Amino acid sequence: MATPPQPSSLSARLNTFVAKSRVGKRFKLVERKTTFTTEFRAGTTTFLTMAYILAVNGNILADSGGTCSVSDCIPLCSNPTISLSNCTASTYRIIKPDESCKFNPVNPGYAVGPPLILVGVLMMRAVAEIEWSDMRQAIPAFVTMIMMPLTYSIAYGLIGGISTYIILHLWDWGEAFLEKQGLVEGMKEDHLLNEETNGNDHVGKELELV
Numbered sequence: 335m336a337t338p339p340q341p342s343s344l345s346a347r348l349n350t351f352v353a354k355s356r357v358g359k360r361f362k363l364v365e366r367k368t369t370f371t372t373e374f375r376a377g378t379t380t381f382l383t384m385a386y387i388l389a390v391n392g393n394i395l396a397d398s399g400g401t402c403s404v405s406d407c408i409p410l411c412s413n414p415t416i417s418l419s420n421c422t423a424s425t426y427r428i429i430k431p432d433e434s435c436k437f438n439p440v441n442p443g444y445a446v447g448p449p450l451i452l453v454g455v456l457m458m459r460a461v462a463e464i465e466w467s468d469m470r471q472a473i474p475a476f477v478t479m480i481m482m483p484l485t486y487s488i489a490y491g492l493i494g495g496i497s498t499y500i501i502l503h504l505w506d507w508g509e510a511f512l513e514k515q516g517l518v519e520g521m522k523e524d525h526l527l528n529e530e531t532n533g534n535d536h537v538g539k540e541l542e543l544v
Contacts, residue, residue, distance in 0.1 A: 345371050474499035 352358045352370035466472045478495030
């Protein structure tokens with residue numbers, strides 16, 4: 335009776351298969367010294383954590399922390415019996431560094447600056463992986479980076495970068511779709527034939543001049 339394969343061998347074969355596939359080459363799993371199962375576990379953990387946070391506090395989807403704090407303070411007037419969590423949130427709001435705080439003795443601005451600089455340094459590491467020679471990747475990346483500080487909004491920067499990326503790739507996507515439907519094969523063949531004919535004519539004229 336054949337013994338079933340061990341989970342380790344199954345995961346190893348799965349990692350090898352994915353690493354050699356288009357997905358593995360696209361995300362450079364081998365170059366980054368990672369595997370499919372590792373990324374799957376990390377992605378699942380991140381998803382479950384985000385789902386838990388959204389289930390516990392839906393106000394995190396608000397535009398800013400100030401909006402969340404104001405909405406947490408409303409029940410203080412409407413229903414005092416559920417105001418314990420709101421008082422806790424307001425207390426944390428006092429010691430949290432933010433532009434809307436009137437009293438901020440614990441974490442002044444100069445204590446928060448160095449960590450933010452380190453976060454910016456870690457974020458800029460991804461810039462080295464951008465193919466700046468490809469304008470269809472360089473322009474959206476530049477638009478994203480320049481719009482964030484100019485608009486004071488990460489969301490607007492992402493919107494600008496994603497919109498620029500879609501606009502620059504729209505022609506290629508449309509051409510690929512038409513080619514998949516078999517509508518542009520004849521046009522491509524005619525274009526290649528015309529280029530070949532023009533090249534032959536150019537070579538013939540050069541020979542005549544010689």
